[in-house]
Amino acid sequence: MAVCIAVIAKENYPLYIRSVPTQGELKFHYTVHTSLDVVEEKISGVGKALADQRELYLGLLYPTEDYKVYGYVTNSKVKFVIVVDSSNTSLRDNEIRSMFRKLHNSFTDVMCNPFYNPGDPIQSKAFDSIVSTMMVQAF
Amino acid sequence: MEPHEEKPIIYTMENKPIVTCAGDQNLFTSLYGSLTQQLPREPMEWRRSYGRAPKMIYLEANFVQFKEELLPKEGNKALLTFPFLHIYWTDCCDTEVYKASVKEDMQRWQAALRLHGSVDWLIAVVESDNKKKNKTNILPRTSIVDKIRNDFCNKQSDRCVSLCDPLKESSRSQESWSSFLTKLRTLLLMSFTRNLGRFEDDMRTLREKRTEPGWSFCDYFMVQEELAFVFEMLQQFEDALVQYDELDALFTQYVLNSGAGDGANWLGSFCAPVRSWNGLLLRRPIDMEKRDLIQRGEASLLDLRSYLFSRQCTLLIFLQRPWEVTARALELLHNCVQELRLLEVSVVSGALDCWVFLSCLEVLHRIEGCCDRSQLEANSSHTVGLWTYATEKLRSLGDLCGLVSENGPNSEDLNKTVDLLAGLGAERPETVNSPQSPYKKLKEALSSVEAFEKHYLELSHAAMEMYRAIGRLRSARLVGKSLAEFYMRKGDPQSAEDFLLDSLKSYVSESWSLPITHTRKQIAECQKQLQKMDEYLQTSALLASDTNLSDEERKHFCQEILTFASQTAEGKGQQKDACVALSMSSFTRLQELCFRPSSALVHVSAALLLELRLCSLMPVPVTLEHISASIHFTEEQPGSTAQKRAAQNPDSTVTFPTASPASASALELCEILENSPSDNALSSAGLACRNMHLLMRRNDSTSSLDTPNTALTALTLEDGAQMLRTSDVTLLPGNNSIVFTAPTQKPGVYTLRQLCATLGRVQFILPHLYPVVQYEVYSQEPQLSIQPLTEHLLAGLPQQVKFTILTGHYSVKKGDALQLSNTDSMPVLHSSTCSGRILSSSAELVSESALSIQSSEKVTSISLPVTPPYHTLEFLLDVLCHIPSCPARMESERLTNGQISHRTRSRTRFNSGMTVIDQKVSVDCPWSIYSTLVSLTFHVPFKVKHSLLSAGQRKFIQVCLQNVSDTNFRLTNQTLTENQHTPSLELLSLNTKSHSLVFRQQCVFSVWELRWSGVCPVSLHCEFSAAFAPADAPDAALKPYRYDFTLERVSTLLSVCADIRPAEGEQDCRTGALCRLEVCLTRLSEPSDSDEEYSDTDGLRTTRLLYEVIDNNSNWAVCGKSSGVVSMPVAAMATHKVHMEVMPLFAGHLPFPSIRVFKYLPHHSSPVIPPDTDSCVENDSLSLEEQAETASLRSRGSVQSLGSGESAQPRGPMPKRQAFGAGQVFNGTQGQQVLVLPAADHHLMEVNVT
Structure with missing residues (x-):
């Protein structure tokens, strides 16, 4: 399960970022922000390879000693980043993919809300609860 | 012979599959050179078991002398030392020799092989012409080979090959070599397939036993590695790598299982506390020390991982995949740290950091060793992770050993350093001579604060440079930020500031609030130390308003500002x-x-x-x-x-x-509608972006x-x-x-x-x-305006008008007054209670005060209350505009103040029917030396017409008063007086005495009979007067109305009467039948001298009259002459009769055709005197009734020509006719009717039904 889930706008500012409260929130902000480097690298790389254009999942962005950072980018260039604890080895690529898919679906619902102003921070309860199901439960 | 014979086990890449050689050693030695040279020259296809893809493989072999101890003993799984093929060499061509010694030797060799179960053997028979020549009498050469085949190769004839003249350059020799080599390769491959297959089976069996107690990973490791070695030996690096990856995965799985609580016993040995952390060693193909440790089961987890990785690294480099090495290295290092944590292996703090640091640098060195510089630079995205990791680890080592502080390490720190250095052991022999070895770097870095800083900065900058080069700016800034933290710890805020500001830039530009707050806090600290007060206060202000911080922190930063603000400037003298x-x-x-x-x-x-x-x-x-x-x-x-x-x-x-991050880039759209200038219709509609200049701006990373x-x-x-x-x-x-x-x-x-x-x-x-x-x-000039309260101001009645004074910048002082010039036509009616309202500029009532109005002969003075500037003063005043008695006779009046005379003009608006009087009022205002002229428009509520009616000699005057206003009036006291007071004249009113109401747009008629005795006056000047008031007003409000008019030629001169009789012999007039019309003109009185023109013929004074009979309603057809001129004697009661034929066209009571009489003026008479316009206007209605349509309205009353078409023609010497005045001819036929019966005959009658 994830320790941090972030949704980042096309312009690279955070729309939503939530991390497990037991660990430093700030650290995750730095981690997610830095991961945008790799996301951008991968997006521009994807542009070149036409075959991969429809693949939204960017895979492992970069590992650190403690965390693995995975990325996903929607067609409108909204980025999803999921940070997983390195010690959590039970998570396979497929599970990460399905987490992203779930996140994307919920995000689409948020965008469909006529009262949501695109570009504003996400404050949807439904989205929050979907994220909660994917997060490591606080002890 | 083979130089490696003494050292059979050499774990270098010079390893080759072993092929033993028995038989004639001298013969083999002579062939050895060409054999080793030619064997790898051509590839062979290697078909493999388990569906693995076939491979082309170049074979090499290590030929060693056959010894029985080389043959593997039972249970020995070593593959590297395994002889894959055994060859027996002989050049025997003598049957005797063969039988005597060679055969025996071969049998011995075969027995030894059979004993060890080896079936991979070959007998090579070398034939040479030299030997053949020497012994020509001997058996043909094939016989030896056949013999050998017979003796040894039952069913396996291919196990014996002959090689002809191997040392000669002949085609036969080459052919023989080629087939020999092919055979050799085939047999080698067969041996590989068989032996490796058997080995793999054994290995798999061993692996399946891993759940059994007592199974040892290390043993298994050795077995599978053996396979890897063989693949490596066969240059099948890919396959070799697979073996290591499998081992890697197997081990990882065990560690994970152990973490999940399912630990294996053998894993215990790997959980021993880490005592050595000297990093990876990638410079040797095989790290025998570590391999020995594994073999002995004494390896620690790090040893195993290091060894495994060094092997993978070697193979990857053989495979030309250096960038995979870096990726795997990073993964390995992260993984090892995690695994040690998972297995709860006790590690001296910092030891892992050392290990990771050394390993990172070792990997980087290894990669640098096999790639050139340009390649490295192009692929820095692969290496930068290691650089950063090494930097991080060095940093944490520095923190641990007290090297990152202003004071340097204390004794406890030094003890830690010593412990860490001890774990590194001695430097490996490979790198002893290299001055830049990771080992030396680490030792040096830990030796002193300065050296640490040097190495740390070197690494940090290298990492940052690389990140920048590949465009990972955020990562570069994050490294920069930790560098800044380092500087701050070292007490060097100057160097830290730039890095912090740089990273802040990227967080701000992308609105990451938490990192912004954190970085700002660091900047604040830095700026405080640098005494950059301006910047510090600015940062403090930002932090004080930052909701991400706790209240205490915010208050702290706010207090910083407040404290600074309250300090006096002198207190900080150095502040410029x-x-x-x-x-x-x-x-x-x-x-x-x-x-x-x-x-x-x-x-x-x-x-x-x-x-x-x-x-x-x-x-x-x-x-x-x-x-x-x-x-x-x-x-x-x-x-x-x-x-x-x-x-x-x-x-x-x-x-x-x-300000929000989203709004910065949102489109500000506005609607644009364009109307066409001609008809104001919408010609285009669109949207425009108002902040396009902001959006289209080049989005530079820095700007x-x-x-x-x-x-x-x-x-x-x-x-x-x-x-x-x-x-x-x-x-x-x-x-x-x-x-x-x-x-x-x-x-x-x-x-x-x-x-x-x-x-x-x-x-x-x-x-x-x-x-x-x-x-x-x-700023505004003072203004005066006078406006009516109602829609129209009515003349003749007191009307209220509203005076509005906008004071503008003028302030009305005490004593200021408005001076209204009085005019006779419009007096100002003022009452004592006239109050003015003062309004503020926002139309709020400020005060209300009474105005005093004083009226002198010429001027009405209204004293104004004190009014401040930009206020409005309003008051109402009653004015009365007199109705001029005769609207057309307005005289110009002079204004009392002697200015330019303005005529009060009246003009008639035919559309509204109201006569309008424009009344100018001249007002002297206190703020101006000039008079203000205000124009008021009054409407006359009535329109009056008069007419003279005759009945034979009797005369009546009718006055019609029409109310053209929208107000209902009460009318009373209508009187008609004659102005000249002619004594014999009497006007007898035929009207009611009571009040009459005149409703709006209605008329009231009044009639007087005119009676006189004696001579009738030629003209009468009459005055109609009445009093009127609005219908609901009291009597006191009655105002007079006067109307003057003049009547000319009042008395009747001629009387016209006519009679229509049926034709002779008829009883009644019938349609279609001619009837007789008799017109009788009778002079009633003698005309006055000037009235008619006389002609004297035969001594009798006559006037000539023109008569005319016209029927406009087409009731009658006038037959024959319809008009004529008669001479009328100028004498009272002179009569003239005229007869005419008329035919009725319809039946019924038909009105008489109209008979008109004119004065007839012969052509020689003097030019026509233009008729009096007044009488024309006044007789308008009468003439309209009596005159035919042929006379145009515009030329009413004037001379009318006989033919309507001639009116426009210039007057020639033509006879003229002139109409009589309104009352001068009394027509008795008016309103007279005659009964006409329908035609008597019963012919068809035309009936028009309309």
């Missing part, structure tokens, strides 16, 4: 600037600005309040000395009136946009970043001459409202430019207010 300018955006957020009055448009010196609503972002109440807004003033443009502008901005509340420090330079306070200023404002946290009083001394446009809040030495400045806030001050 007494004031510090900070950006206001960090301090407050503007919300709304509104004006009172909301139009933001006031007159000069009026009170204009400006309310600024803002949200204080500070955590505590802040008392500002003052808040001021500088103003840019623009003179009022001439021609732009205040009223026009007032219409433009009905409400000027300005709402400031809230878009808006750090407060760059903004600071622009924070210069404009010294505006005018300011809005409020002092001693306490801003509470949250929403506040500040009220400014705006200066309004001069007319013009005031634009708010900057906002500045002063707090002691600190000024918070908002350099630009957006959207633009402005207000206008206008």
Whole structure:
């Protein structure tokens, strides 16, 4: 399960970022922000390879000693980043993919809300609860 | 022979599959060179079991002398030392020799092989011509080979090959070599397949036993590695790598299972405390030390991982995949750290850091060793991770060993350092001579603070450079940030600041609030140490307003500002600037600005309040000395009136946009509608983007970043001459409202430019207010206007008019008065209770006071109450406009003040039917030396017509009074008087005495009989008068109305009577039958001298008359002559009869055809005197009734020609006719009818039904 889930706008500012409260929130902000480097690298790389254009999942962005950072980018260039604890080895690529898919679906619902102003921070309860199901439960 | 014979086990890549050679050693030695040379020359296809893809493989072999001990003993799994093929060499061509010794030797060899179960053997028989020549008598050469085949190769004839003249350069020799080599290769491959297959089976069996107790990973490791070695030996690196990857995965799985609580016993040995952390060793193909440790089961986890990775690394480099090495290295290092944590292996703190650091550098060195520089630079994205990791680890080592501090390490730190260095052991022999070895670097870095700094900076900069080079700016800045933290720990804020600001830039530009806050806090600390007060205060302000911080922190930073602000300038003598300018955006957020009055448009010196609503972002109440807004003033443009502008901005509340990351790039769209200029129809509609210039701006990575420090330079306070200023404002946290009083001394446009809040030495400045806030001050000349209260002012009745004075910039003083010039036609009716209302500019009633009005002969003076400027003074006044008795006879009147005479003109508007009187009023105002002329328009409510009616000799005067206004009137006391007071004349009223009501748009008729005795007066001047008042008004309100008119030629001269009789012998007139019309003209009185023209014929005075019979209704057909001229004697009662034939066209009571009489003027007579216009107008209605349509209305009453078509022609010597005056001819046939019966015959009759 994830320790941090972030949704980042096309312009690279955070729309939503939530991390497990037991660990430093700030650290995750730095981690997610830095991961945008790799996301951008991968997006521009994807542009070149036409075959991969429809693949939204960017895979492992970069590992650190403690965390693995995975990325996903929607067609409108909204980025999803999921940070997983390195010690959590039970998570396979497929599970990460399905987490992203779930996140994307919920995000689409948020965008469909006529009262949501695109570009504003996400404050949807439904989205929050979907994220909660994917997060490591606080002890 | 083989030089490696003494050292059979060599774990280098020079390893080759072993092939033993038995038999004639000298023979083999002679062939050895060509054999080793030619064997790898051609590839062979290797078909493999388990569906693995076949491979082309180049074979090499290590030929060693056959010894029985080389054959593997039972249970020995070693593959590297396994002889895959055994060859027996012989050049025996003598049967005797063969039988005597060679065969025996071969049998011995075969027995040895059979004993060890080896079936991979080959017998090579070398034939040479030299030997054949020597022994020609001997058996043919094939016989030896056949013999051998017979003796040894039952069913396996291919196990024996012959090689012809191997040392000669003949085609036969080459052919023989080629087939020999093919055989050799095939057999080798067969051996590989068989032996490796068997090995793999064994290995798999062993692996399946891994759940059994006592199974040892290390043993298994050795087995599978053996396979890997063989693949490597066969140059099948891919397959070799697979073996290691499988081992890797197997081990990883065990560690994970152990973490999940399912630990294997053998894993215990790997959980031993880590005692050595000397890093990876990648310079040897095989690290035998570690391999031995594994073999002995004494390896630690790090040993195993290191060894495994070194093997993988070697193979990957063979495979030309160095970048996979770096990726795998990073993964390995992360993984090892995790695994040690998972297995709870006790590690000296810092030991892992050492291990990781050394490993990173070792990997990088290894990669650098096999790639050139350009390749490295192009692939720095693969290596940068290792660089960063190494940097991080060195940093944490430095922290641990007290190397990152101002004071240097203490004794405890030193002890730790010693422990760590001990774990490194001695430097490996491979790198002893290399001055830049990771080992030396680490030792040096840990040896002193300076050396540490040098190495740390070197690594950090290298990592940052690489990140920059590959465009990972965020990562580069993160490294920079930790470098900044390092500098801060070292007490070098100067170096730290740039890095911090750089990273802040990227967080701000992308709105990452938490990193912003954190970085700002660090910057604040840094700036405080650097004594950069301006910047520090700015950062403090930002932090104090940062909601990500706790209240205590915010209060702390707020207090920093307050403390600084309260310090006096002298207290900090070295400070060059007494004031510090900070950006206001960090301090407050503007919300709304509104004006009172909301139009933001006031007159000069009026009170204009400006309310600024803002949200204080500070955590505590802040008392500002003052808040001021500088103003840019623009003179009022001439021609732009205040009223026009007032219409433009009905409400000027300005709402400031809230800054959010999304809104920065949102499109501001507005609708654009374009109307075509000709018909104002919509010609195009569209949307326009108002902030296109912002959106289309090139989004540079640096220019878009808006750090407060760059903004600071622009924070210069404009010294505006005018300011809005409020002092001693306490801003509470949250929403506040500040009220400014705006200066309004001069007319013009005031634009708010900057906002500045002063707090002691600190000024918070908002350099630009957006959207633009402005207000206008206008100046106005005093104005007087007089307006009617009703829609129309009616003449003749007292009417109320409203005087409105807009004082403008003039203030009405005590004693100021309006002077109204009196005119006779319009007196001012003033009552004592006339009160004026004073209204403020916003139309609120200020006061009400009585006005005193004094009237002299010429002037009415209205003294005005004291009224301040820009107020409105209103009062009502009654005026009365006299109705001129004869509208056409208005005389020009002089104004009493002797100015240019203005005529009160009257004009008739035919459309409304009202006569209009424009009355000018001249008013002298106290503010001007010139008189103001005000025009009032009055409407005459009545229209009067008179007519003279005759009945034979009797005369009647009818007056018709039409109410053309919309008011109902009461009319009373209608009288008609004759002005000349002719004694014999009497006017007898035939009207009712009572009041009559005249409703709007209705008429009242009054009739008088005119009686006289003696001679009838030629003309009469009459005056009609009546009193009128609105229908609901009391009698006192009755006003007189007069109407003058003149009647000419009153008496009747001629009487016309006629009779229509049926034709002779007929009883009645019938349609279609001719009837006789007899017209009888009778002169009733002698005309006055001038009235008619006489002609004297035969001594008898006659006048000539023209008669005319016309039937306009087509009732009659006049047969024969319808007109004629008769001479009428000028004598009373002279009669003239005329007969005519007329035929009725219809049956019924038909009116008589009209008979008209004119004066006949022969052509020689003098020119026609133009008729009096007055009588024309007055007789209008009469002549209309009597005259035929042939006479045009426009030439009414004037001379009419006989033919209508001739009227336009110039007058020639033609006879003329002239009409009589209205009362001069009495026509008795008017209204007379005659009965006409339908035609008697019974012929067809035409009936028109219309």
